[in-house]
Amino acid sequence: MDTRNYEHIIKNVNQDSIAEEIGLKAGDKVLAINDTEINDILDYYFLISDDYIELLVRKPDGQEWIIEIEKDFDEKLGLEFENPTITPMKKCHNNCIFCFVNQLPSGMRSSLYVKDDDYRLSPFYGNYVTLTNLSDDEIDRLIRYRVSPMYISVHTTNSELRKSMLKNPKAGEINSLLERFYEAGINMHGQVVLCPGVNDGEELDRTIQDLINLYPEFNSLAVVPVGTTAHREGLTQLDDVSPEIASSVISQVERYQQKFLKKYGTRFVFLADEFYLCANKQFPSFESYENFSQIDNGVGLAKKFESEVKERIKNKGISSNISGTIITGQLGARVIKRIINEIKSKFNDLEIDLEIIPIVNKFFGPQVTVTGLITGSDIIEQLKGQNLKSPIFIPDVMLKDGNTAFLDDVTFKDLQEQLNVTAIKTPVNGKDFVDIIESKGVEGND
Template sequence: MGFEDSEKDNNVLKSQSQLLVDLKGEPGKNCGGFCKFCYFKKVDNSNPSPFGCKNCTFQMGCDYCTYSIREINGDFIPLPFAIQQIQNALFFQNYDKVNITSGGDVSFYPDLEALCKYISDVGLKIHLGYTSGKGFESVEIAKNLVDYGVDEITFSVFSTNPEIRKKWLNDKNAEESLKCLKYFCENCEVHCAIILIPGVNDGEELKKTINDLIDWGAHAAILMRFANKTEQGLILENAPIIDGIESHRVEEFKEIVRKTFEEFGDKIRITGTPLYDPLTNAPFAISYEESLLKKLRNKIKSEATIITGNISYTFLNKIFKDTPVNVIKVNKDISDLITAKDLETVDLKELKDTVFIPPMAFVHDRVAEEILNRDGNNRMILRGVDKLSLDGEVSGTLTKEEVLKFEKNAFEELIEKINFFGKPI
């Protein structure tokens, strides 16, 4: 549920020729210990209860909403198993690149160099899908990995100040991990992630980090809002992760992204998540295109209700303004992290006969129907389109035109569903 998950989505959109190799592993266990701000810190995995989700069948609970959301993967898989994944995949399809990912941190995979050498020997380039670099003990490892075909990396930086990394990332070898990052930046396409903690690595510290990344040759930096409350996205009963920290307000965070882009955007690609991308206006870039919105609105022939989260609400409310579609929100910033508890807060009087909930919402279909029909009505409860927009983790690799094309297609698909299942006007 963090940067590494979106990287998987990113690679699907970016290129169908990347083979994803999952080394498994778990946060806190296979990553050199929790970072102070880790989403999975303080999660009790001893007896996980399922949330319910779109992947469930008749019974509530599946591997995704019970285990995967908590990154309960077990230890790293042995090297022969990883190689077998690659061999099996190459038997059916050709790929240009292998994306190595993990529920832990790939820099701690004990056979990473051997795996990369094998991939290089079969003629494929390598993308290290996510790492903090904490497991790289010397810059020689980085040099070897580049020699073995690593040409793309997503790197969780937090700060280029080694003392800050030692304290906040539990990085015992901060100087060396930063040397590795510098070498990767000089020799690979590097996309950096910076989770922002107020008063720790924002402000002048952020400027220093961005300047360092520019000097080293990084391609992009994504600023990530720190979640410390349930409504901000901590749905695993582990809030707060850090006592006494108030995360940046949504608009405050957006302003930090905008100012960082204005200062550095001509030298490095700057985006933010959960918002925003100043170059493309994502997410919901379409909300800024009035002529395009008018064409979409004219296609709506039925009425329906859309339930969403705090951030998406502002955009969707504008997009569906003056249409028979009403948008209501629950107190959860990220729509995909809406749960059954959130749906219980909805005022049923605001709902029309057809209701769309976020496709990735963590609630079983049957439970959603029961909650939203508990007043005795027989509303049709449906899931919307999987992705209506793209946040900075994906839009950062695309142009404004590509983002708008994606959103136009997505909203046309949603409107088709509204017209088919909704009550005609």
């Protein structure tokens, strides 16, 4: 394959990186490394893993540069490409019964309907992949490069059940693939999307027991609740995780955690925050999440946020009155309310006038309660005409496209104009959250 036909275009050059130092710019094209053409992002990372490399680069005006670089063998160049995989992305070959893309309403931007399942994104971006679209050559290559870590959507180790859940006959090959990766020393993390009545109960027992046998190469397992929307016409009937089911799953997983901690020194299996919120139970301790390896799966996010807030307050305190309105999802509101109440109690000599408004998700359906899926249109509809305390604080997880628009393409600017209020983006980092509400919330008192 002539990979020079592909556009290995640099999208961004990281600040203070080797790439910046040698004069690479966004728009440049990387043609080869050490006189070897680049098939994809795996080749790129494999080829730069040396202490001396030669880059062949084409500038926008057509000039070609050969650049010699001496560096530590594991030092990155600091390049980001327009196409994360460099060459075309592998698409999903499944039709999972719980697929969220299949539950999107019509009329959204086309990019949201793209279902990627590219194993090359897994080690670099933490994308979960099902492994059902891999050729034998790709499996061999993955093992040869010892690509780690791999984030794998397991869902169940029951081969027949997995074929049924993913609606793909290749899904039944999961156990043999995991065994091969284990023997090759590839580090893995897994996830189970828990569908009540499908892969819970004894099936979840089986999955956990099978995967712990692959420890330590199989490093951790996250269990997350199935997410359903109001747009499931013609799809497999699925039940949401109820408070009773959530409580049962917590008890089930905690038994394994206690057992594994004694035997292996790790809890191994972890639950997404939604289970504890749904069951109205306290989150486990900060230490219980160990190294937070599954935080991008919503595992331990709330506890980490709470801990960061407490650390920030302990170190710097709060020295001014704060006013404003915090916008959040139904589940997130419980976490935020607890945090704000603690701040009010600790600094009762100050006026902490923060209103928390949980938004009902009408766009995807009221059963969708997570903050990251709140849309701009729902916020506008539910807040318009209200006498809002200014400014309003919007979690940045609601925003896509470089923090400029919501999932429904309502822009951040649209929101402010429609509500006639100043809106401030807040991060999921607790320290930065407190910094922002303290500094910007003062403006509401002016």
